[in-house]
Amino acid sequence: MKLYMMHLMPYADLDLDYDKTHNSAWITLPNSYYDPKKGAKLYNRYLDELEYADQLGFDGVCVNEHHQNAYGLMPQPGVMAGALARRTKHVKIAILGRALPLLNNPVTVAEEFAMIDNITEGRFIAGFVRGIGAEYHAWSSNPADSHERFHEAHDLIVRAWTEIGPFPFEGKHYQFEYVNLWPRPYQTPRPPIWIPSQGSSETIEWASHPDRRYTYLQTFTPAAMLAKYMQMYKDMAAEHGYEATEDQLGWSVPVYVGETDEIARREAQPHIENFLNKFLRMPKEMLLPPGYLSLKSMIGVMKAKSAIGGKQTIDDVMDKGMFICGSPQTVRQKLEQYQKEIGFGHLLTLLQFGTLPADLTRKNMELFAKEVMPHLQARGTTPAVSEPAFS
């Protein structure tokens, strides 16, 4: 199994009383809550943490994109990937991902990713997402066109990477007379493509299709759901007549390792609860703009009535397997058990979350890297079948 450190780069200095006057840490929370002096320190601290992951022997580091919020300060994740490209030596660098439907010009992402792939001599992993619903408020991108634009932008980027240019592109949303990428990507035929999702049968069906075989990455989901979606991917692959490898399945989960179960829980509690209740907080209208989900899925959500924003405790998320927390032995056992039962080949650990401070983040990283990671890395991953070349 391959182990990665994922970072959200939250604005950890957020005034946590903001929710007395504002209903979300996203979109409508005034940016007067952001202090550039503190933010600058955080950016550099977080980049140091990801560079440290390289030294500790992680297989990769991961960043992602969110706009206009305190939850994650990476509206342009390529900036972070660029900074990491030269300062790290061994790790893969993954952008998980760019929200394709927001793009006015998808070629910008094809170019940016190809540049990072060249600078790192092929240490780059590309992630494509639709973004969460809030991004559509932040960027004025029409959520009703989200699916269409995702697929069109994806097709354009993959063609730009794999076809010799110049070629014209005529889509409904994007049109070009000349697509001719300089630089071409370093990896042949292109960087690996990962598809992070909170669970959607449509997405799994699309990612698992034999033309793509993209790595499907399940993010922040109860373990039972994780198992269900991973099985769905395997079943869909089987229906297409091939066997999905562990390389095609990944899981992203917050993890905290302490000296003992008791210490770990005590140290993590305020910070994971801030992550859940302060940083993730948003009303349903912000999370699910019209068109973001299919009408059928929306009905399901409205029936469930449990929007993000409901108060959650450390025990809620530990019980559901959404947060792995404990002594090295506990964390190792849990992750080994999930890996054995579910069979994923990539584990993305969120080792900083919410307000977790620098010293505890480092301690968490070190304990994980020394006491947990070696056991998991040793677990066999079925050899990756190379993704099909695009003509």
Next chain:
Amino acid sequence: MAHQETFETVTGCRIRIMRKGQGQPLLFLHGASGAANWLPFMDMLAQNYDVIVPEHPGFGGSATPQWLDTVGDLAHFYRDLIDHLGLTSVHLVGTSLGGWIAAELATFTCEKIKSLTLVAPAGISVPGVRKGDMFMWSPEELASKLFHNQELARSVPQPATEEAVMLMLKNRLMTAKLGWSPRMHNPHLRKWLHRITAPTLIIWGDDDQLLPPAYGPAYRDLIPSSSLHIIAQCGHLPHVEKAQEFVTHVTQFTQEVA
């Protein structure tokens, strides 16, 4: 007598139409929440007019055609519908999103438009005047902000059945498709509103929190033969909140035109 309800296929799209009354035809174009029900103001208008209330393609009981991308598409569609119904001289009344459609249509041609009534129409943007964001409001907030009279707002029923929820979501989806960005307007429309030759009445509630009443004078100044009537103590839906006053004004205006 109850209204009649039919389905017509126009430009490849099956749409639901409610109709009632005798007299000159009056075509009513609904707003973002659709036209599921025959409302009291429709009944009042039906005493003097042949009131025709279609549901837009993509809304309510009407189908969603492949060709539908913009409000301009709907404006062209309604030219087809007017021809399909054999109307040669129609009083066109549009509210909010429907007002935007009606205004677009009238910039193309007023050949068959006897009069135009725009009720708190979307379609233009007025610099410096902040609109409400209906996509950020919860259902309760939306009800509250659409009305001046909060007692009335509280009496608005929330969809109770799964079918009603589905219709609400369908209408919301199409409203987003047509009006998410640029938000509820077409930046090019204001350039051509001077093409409207039909006599035009613009109606606005003085307490409209979605499209502020400052939009009224802007619209009036852009359409040559137009007048503006502000209804006091009224929100975004004058035809619902002040049905009697609304009907009186529309009737008086359309009779003067006739």
